[in-house]
C-alpha cells in the first residue's frame with residue numbers, strides 16, 4: 492500500500508459512511524455562514540422543522556453586503572439590507588454564533604476564520620462560498636458548497652461528497668524581488684487554465700510554498716478555485732502552528748499538545764502517489780496583470796496585450812477577441828501603458844496585514860495620480876486595527892487613498908462599492924469576469940504592491956520600477 496496524501500488522510504478520518512465508488516458521507520467539523528448564500532438554507536430548517544444539529548460548530552458573519560463607510564447608516568440597497576437583517580434573525584433563532592458588524596472580530600468570512608482559530612489543520616471546513624478553498628492553507632480540507640448543502644450541514648453536520656483526484660503543484664525556486672504569491676497563482680492559472688484543476692484537490696508544495704507566510708499561503712489557496720479546483724491545500728508546518736498558537740478558538744494547554752500530535756501526522760507521506768504532479772518554476776516570474784475577463788487571461792506586466800489573429804486555436808482567439816472588446820484594449824498595446832481610473836486594495840485574496848504593508852511600502856512618500864480614485868479595505872476589523880497600530884492608515888490617507896471598514900466591498904460590489912461602466916480598475920481581488928465589480932466595469936487583477944504602483948502612476952506599472 493502506498494502512503495497517503497494530506498487530502499486522503501483528512502477524507503478517511505472524516506468518512507462516516509463509504510458508499511463505494513469514491514462516494515462517502517463526510518463529517519463537517521466547521522461551517523462558516525454568510526448573508527448571501529444561506530437564506531434558503533435556514534428556510535429549509537424552518538420548513539422541515541428540523542433542529543440545527545450543532546449550532547456551536549457554525550460561525551456566521553455578514554460581509555458581502557455590508558457598507559464599508561457610514562457603518563451606522565441604513566444600508567441603501569434593499570436586497571443588501573434584507574440579506575443582512577435575515578442573517579441576524581436566523582442566527583438568533585437557531586442560536587448560531589454571530590460576529591456583529593460593529594464587533595472587533597468582524598470581517599470577511601475567509602479572513603476571520605483563520606484569525607480566530609476557527610480554521611484548524613486536519614479539519615473539514617465548509618462555507619456557502621467558492622473561496623472557502625482559502626482555509627486549505629492550514630492543511631484542512633476546505634471547500635465551497637451550495638445553499639441546499641448548507642441546509643444539509645445545518646441539519647446533519649454531514650454531506651455526501653465525491654472524492655476528488657489529487658494533484659501536487661510543486662512551486663520551486665523562490666520569489667524574485669517585486670514578485671508575490673499573487674503573481675505566482677495568476678501565472679500558474681494562465682499556464683494551466685481556469686479548467687486546469689477541475690476534479691482535483693490541489694496540494695501546493697515545494698520550496699517556494701514552504702517559505703511562504705500563512706497570509707501568502709491563504710492567497711495561494713484562495714485562488715485554487717480560479718484554476719477550477721474546489722480544494723487547495725498546504726501541509727501544516729511550524730509556520731502554521733506558530734500562526735495558530737494563542738488564537739481565541741485554537742486549542743489550549745493539553746488540548747493544544749494533543750492537537751499538535753495529530754497535526755504533525757498530516758503531511759502527505761513520502762511515498763504517497765498523486766494522480767497528477769506538476770512543477771512550476773517561480774524564480775523566473777515577473778509581476779503579473781490580467782488583461783482579459785478570466786484570471787487565465789493574464790501576462791507579465793512587461794508584456795503586451797495579445798493579438799488574437801496570431802492565435803492558432805480559433806476558439807481561443809475568439810475568446811480573446813471578446814475579452815479585448817469588453818476590456819477596451821488593442822492587440823499589441825503594452826500592458827504597462829494601460830491607464831486606470833480606480834484602484835481597489837482588499838478582499839479575501841489580498842486584504843490581510845501583509846498585503847496592506849506591501850502596498851503601503853510602495854505608497855510611502857508618494858501620492859495617488861490625479862486621475863485615480865483609490866480605496867483600501869482591510870479584510871477584517873482586526874487587520875484594520877493592526878494596520879492602524881503601525882500607522883499604515885496614515886500612509887494610505889496621506890497618499891490619497893480612502894481608508895475603509897472591513898468587508899468584501901469592491902471585490903464583488905454587492906454593498907454598492909462598484910465601478911461605473913467603462914471604468915478600469917487595478918484590483919487585488921480574484922475575479923475579473925464581465926461586470927464583476929459593477930456593470931461595464933473593467934478589472935485588472937494584480938498584487939497589492941502592483942495595485943499601489945498603478946494608483947501612483949495612474950496606469951498599470953511594473954512595481955519593480957518603484958522599489
Ligand SMILES: CC(C)[C@H](C(=O)O)[C@@H](O)C(=O)O
Pocket residue numbers: 527528555619620621622635903
Ligand atoms: C456570494 C458568494 C456566494 C460568492 C462565492 O461563492 O464565491 C462570492 O463570495 C464571490 O466571490 O463570488
Ligand code: SF4
Pocket residue numbers: 555599601620622838839840898899902903920921
Ligand atoms: S472578498 Fe470577494 S472573493 Fe472573497 S468572499 Fe468576498 S466577494 Fe467572495
